[in-house]
Amino acid sequence: MRVETQPGQTEADRRARPALELDAEPQALETFIAEQLEPAFDQLHRWQNIMDHEMLLHRAARRKKMTITKINDSNVLFFLAGMVVGGMDTVVTSLVSHQARRVSASKAMTKKYLQAAEVPTPRGRAINPTEFSRAVQHLKKSGGPVTVKPSAGRAGRGITTAVTTKEQLRQAWTSAMAARSATSSARYVIMVEEHRPGLDIRAYVVGETVVAAVARVPFYVIGDGLSTVGELAAAELERRRPNAYLSARQPRVTDAFLAPMGITMQTVPERGALQLLTPTADTARGGGLAVDVLELLSDELRDLAADGLLAVPGLGAGAVDMLAPDLGSAAEAVVLDVNPYANLMQFHYPAYGTARRVNDPIIDQLLHRASR
Numbered sequence: 001m002r003v004e005t006q007p008g009q010t011e012a013d014r015r016a017r018p019a020l021e022l023d024a025e026p027q028a029l030e031t032f033i034a035e036q037l038e039p040a041f042d043q044l045h046r047w048q049n050i051m052d053h054e055m056l057l058h059r060a061a062r063r064k065k066m067t068i069t070k071i072n073d074s075n076v077l078f079f080l081a082g083m084v085v086g087g088m089d090t091v092v093t094s095l096v097s098h099q100a101r102r103v104s105a106s107k108a109m110t111k112k113y114l115q116a117a118e119v120p121t122p123r124g125r126a127i128n129p130t131e132f133s134r135a136v137q138h139l140k141k142s143g144g145p146v147t148v149k150p151s152a153g154r155a156g157r158g159i160t161t162a163v164t165t166k167e168q169l170r171q172a173w174t175s176a177m178a179a180r181s182a183t184s185s186a187r188y189v190i191m192v193e194e195h196r197p198g199l200d201i202r203a204y205v206v207g208e209t210v211v212a213a214v215a216r217v218p219f220y221v222i223g224d225g226l227s228t229v230g231e232l233a234a235a236e237l238e239r240r241r242p243n244a245y246l247s248a249r250q251p252r253v254t255d256a257f258l259a260p261m262g263i264t265m266q267t268v269p270e271r272g273a274l275q276l277l278t279p280t281a282d283t284a285r286g287g288g289l290a291v292d293v294l295e296l297l298s299d300e301l302r303d304l305a306a307d308g309l310l311a312v313p314g315l316g317a318g319a320v321d322m323l324a325p326d327l328g329s330a331a332e333a334v335v336l337d338v339n340p341y342a343n344l345m346q347f348h349y350p351a352y353g354t355a356r357r358v359n360d361p362i363i364d365q366l367l368h369r370a371s372r
Contacts, residue, residue, distance in 0.1 A: 006013055017041065018224055021272035025362040032215060036310030037291065038222075040352050046242040053091050056344050059217040060359035064367065069348025070183045078366065086366035095206075095365055096340040097314025104312060104340055107191050108151045119313035120304070120334045124193025126151060132173055135192050136139045145195035148172035150179050152188060159280050160260075162195050197332050198323030200281045201293065203305035204347055204358050206317045206365050210302040212356035213294045216329075219251070219277040222359060229258065231266035233277060235367060237287075245349040249286045255276065283346055290346040292353025293327060299332035306334040316369070317362050 008312035051059065058068055058076075067079045078246055079086040086094045092101070103109050115121060124146075127135050148169065149159040158179020160172035176190045182268045186197035203213040222230035233253040240246040249348055255264045260279050269275040281288040301324055308320040319342030348352045 003237065016224070018272045019110075020222055020274055022274075027197055032199050032327075033217065033220065033274065035294075036215075036293075037217065037289075037352065040319065044239065044351055045349070045355075047245045048242075050345065050349055052245050053343045053345055054088070054136070056348060056359040057088065057093065060357075060363040061139065063360070065083055065361055077197065078363075080367070080370075083370070085370035086363075091339055093107060093317065093366060095316030095362065095364060095369070096318065099310050100315035100318075100340060102320070104205070104315070104338055105147065105245075106151050107337055108189055109193075110338055111193075113311050114308065114335055114338075117307065119307050119311050121336070122147070122196050122334050123192040124191050126189040126191055129173075129177055129188065129190055132170070135169060135190070136166055138192050141162070142194060147190050147195045148176050149191050149193075150176045150188075151191050157282070161279055164193075170308055196323050196332075198325045198333065199327065201297075201301070201322045201324055201327075202342065202346070203297070203302070203320050203322065204318070204342065204344075205305050205309040205320055206358075206361040207368075208306045208310065209361070210294070210297065210305050211307070211361045212358050213297050214290040214346055214350055214353075215293045215294070216281035216283055217289045217291060218279070218281045219289075221269065221275050221277065223271055223273040223275055225268070225271035227268065228265060229253075229267045229269065229275065229277070232269070232275075243351070245345060246289075246351060249283070249285055249287075251285055267350060275337075284328040289351040292347075292356065294354070296327045297372070298328045298330065301327065301333060303328050304335065308338055311335075312338050314363060318342060 004159050020038050022030055022034055027278065045320060061078050062067060064087065065080065069077045071077060074090045103113055111121055111124065125138055145162040145164045147159065147161045148163055158176040160175055163169050163172050175188065193248065200216040201213060202216055203210050221236055222231065230253065237250050240250060258264060258277060261276060278286045283290050305320040305322060309315055309318055314340065317336055318340035320335060321337040321339065322333055322335050324330070344358045347358045349355065
């Protein structure tokens with residue numbers, strides 16, 4: 001619905017950012033955007049001199065007076081006073097064992113470890129890609145919406161939520177197949193699990209301590225009743241240009257990009273309406289935002305994140321992905337995945353909130369282990 005300009009108002013006035021109008025029973029994401037993001041709209045960080053994941057860890061090691069010796073293109077060793085105290089293989093430090101790598105490479109295997117440790121996680125089933133009929137049967141028996149995702153994948157690609165029909169399932173199946181991780185050695189299956197509502201939270205745990213946490217928010221715009229989605233998205237991307245972290249990770253918004261949401265570049269959202277442009281919070285290339293929430297995270301949710309990490313033997317540091325209806329409670333919260341490969345940059349350079357130096361506790365943990 002287009003909203004007409006009122007007498008005395010210019011079009012610029014009408015296109016000014018309106019207040020977000022929530023539904024009578026808003027979901028956790030809508031509430032978070034209304035209460036935490038929109039009031040801080042003008043406080044978007046402008047990160048300029050940023051360092052990548054590897055550089056952040058190297059910098060923390062040098063702060064501890066370590067020397068770094070390169071073994072090959074992907075492996076380095078950390079020395080202190082001539083003694084080896086740890087190392088890195090690609091983006092993963094020696095806090096992650098070989099067994100932990102194997103487990104975390106498969107969402108299906110990770111789920112089994114979480115269930116064995118009695119960590120709350122969505123019920124689901126791993127299904128061979130050639131057995132789509134089994135997925136259809138599982139959808140019918142589930143009695144509610146499901147989430148479909150590749151067992152081996154990265155950066156949230158290939159995940160489809162709230163699937164309710166066979167046609168939606170077929171589209172989700174194709175997306176999950178296309179997103180398979182080419183580097184994974186795990187047996188490839190597709191996960192079909194119960195859809196759980198909640199805010200997408202990534203907590204970084206070192207040892208048994210949550211040292212950082214971000215809420216991951218999908219790319220969204222607020223309608224003004226006049227502007228098209230294409231215009232609103234372009235304005236939002238322009239607003240992010242001074243932020244070096246965000247500007248390097250922005251999508252090209254097209255009709256094809258918007259298709260999963262059932263909208264086009266010419267769609268005109270109503271004034272005050274929240275319009276998601278992606279179904280999931282892809283912070284790598286999908287325009288999603290990482291928002292620091294460490295101080296908002298309840299002790300119960302911190303414990304849940306730590307339990308998720310400890311469920312995988314040999315995992316001394318990594319990200320734990322959770323869904324929580326409320327940041328102040330662990331009620332109905334679940335652990336979705338455990339990821340030792342998570343990029344530290346999202347915690348060091350959040351779009352909003354306090355920057356968390358995750359690299360320092362990781363290096364401290366390496367020193368602690370070396371001293372035992």
